Amino acid sequence: xxxxxxxxxxxxxxxxxxxxLMTAQEFSTYGNVNLDEKISRNFIDKDVNGKSDEIIYGxxxxxxxxxxxxxTSIIANYRIFDTLxxxxxxxxxxxxxxxxxxxxxxxxNFYESNFILKTASKMIFGxxxxxxxYIFVHGHLTPGGGFPGGAMIASSILLMYLADNEFxxxxxxxxxxxxxxxxxxxxxxxxxxxxxxxxxxxFLPTGTVGETFxxxxxxxxxxxxxxKVGSELSGVIYNFMLEGGxx
Amino acid sequence: MIQYFSIILMLIxxxxxxxxxxxxxLIVSLNVFEIGLNLFIVSIGFVNNGIAPILTANNSSSxxxxxxxxxxxxxxxxxVIGLGITSLGLAFARKIYKEYxxxxxxxxxxxx
Numbered sequence: 001x002x003x004x005x006x007x008x009x010x011x012x013x014x015x016x017x018x019x020x021l022m023t024a025q026e027f028s029t030y031g032n033v034n035l036d037e038k039i040s041r042n043f044i045d046k047d048v049n050g051k052s053d054e055i056i057y058g059x060x061x062x063x064x065x066x067x068x069x070x071x072t073s074i075i076a077n078y079r080i081f082d083t084l085x086x087x088x089x090x091x092x093x094x095x096x097x098x099x100x101x102x103x104x105x106x107x108x109n110f111y112e113s114n115f116i117l118k119t120a121s122k123m124i125f126g127x128x129x130x131x132x133x134y135i136f137v138h139g140h141l142t143p144g145g146g147f148p149g150g151a152m153i154a155s156s157i158l159l160m161y162l163a164d165n166e167f168x169x170x171x172x173x174x175x176x177x178x179x180x181x182x183x184x185x186x187x188x189x190x191x192x193x194x195x196x197x198x199x200x201x202x203f204l205p206t207g208t209v210g211e212t213f214x215x216x217x218x219x220x221x222x223x224x225x226x227x228k229v230g231s232e233l234s235g236v237i238y239n240f241m242l243e244g245g246x247x
Numbered sequence: 248m249i250q251y252f253s254i255i256l257m258l259i260x261x262x263x264x265x266x267x268x269x270x271x272x273l274i275v276s277l278n279v280f281e282i283g284l285n286l287f288i289v290s291i292g293f294v295n296n297g298i299a300p301i302l303t304a305n306n307s308s309s310x311x312x313x314x315x316x317x318x319x320x321x322x323x324x325x326x327v328i329g330l331g332i333t334s335l336g337l338a339f340a341r342k343i344y345k346e347y348x349x350x351x352x353x354x355x356x357x358x359x
Contacts, residue, residue, distance in 0.1 A: 057308070
């Protein structure tokens with residue numbers, strides 16, 4: 001009975017969504033989006049302040065944001081309030097996990113791993129860590145950025161936890177790195193107020209599009225976000241590894 | 248076409264949320280719902296024959312036919328928030344299992 005009711009409800013909802021999608025006038029059909037009618041055209045031309053020149057990779061110098069990756073320029077520059085809220089949401093959920101498991105002290109032991117697994121995981125650990133750092137340092141040039149890079153760092157920590165029972169990450173250092181990078185993100189935002197009057201204003205010179213040292217504050221913010229997300233997720237993994245020791 | 252598939256994926260997620268009483272299955276349903284929603288938002292920004300919105304040495308001009316970068320940026324936000332929700336939900340599920348020795352909401356009882 002309950003399943004039938006749920007099915008009817010879902011069918012009605014799906015009917016309205018699909019017919020609404022088919023008949024909406026303002027909504028472009030799949031693939032026929034005209035970017036000139038959308039705000040994204042300003043993001044691609046980097047001209048929300050009204051100077052519309054063609055942006056050329058390796059030649060244009062000092063555009064609004066020097067980021068070659070448009071998604072990064074939106075996340076870490078144009079719509080950075082969204083990102084700030086997102087980082088806050090992730091922080092609150094990590095805080096909730098550590099509140100729930102905070103009293104646990106004993107670490108969960110998996111099966112005893114052999115010598116080959118331990119050695120190989122130590123070799124791969126460094127490689128994953130380096131790739132993660134590369135991804136968030138080059139977030140303004142290539143796909144990726146702070147969040148995927150941080151997730152890769154946390155996955156390398158997870159690999160070590162799974163492969164080696166004796167492995168212990170220094171969780172206090174992670175907490176310090178997390179709070180330090182979180183505060184530094186806000187300090188950079190406040191520096192924008194001091195130098196030009198807007199919170200998170202891109203006050204550094206943006207350089208030539210496509211160079212490593214370009215895009216002003218974007219690589220700095222993305223590096224800090226990568227460190228913050230990596231240490232937060234490592235803390236979440238550490239908390240899930242704990243068991244017992246509580247009443 | 249992919250928009251309709253993503254709507255169907257969302258509906259499967261809602262259906263799972265409505266009928267299941269197991270906490271882990273509820274979290275999985277929430278994730279299915281979220282994946283459908285993310286696919287839908289990304290598909291809004293697709294442009295025919297568009298290329299990824301990144302300037303490289305080969306695609307070096309801003310006048311090229313890029314896909315819309317704004318939905319992709321919003322979906323990245325949504326993915327990270329989904330990760331946070333999933334981790335917190337799993338933490339609650341583990342706590343509940345420790346308290347009641349079951350994942351099923353019907354078997355927990357309580358004062359209803």
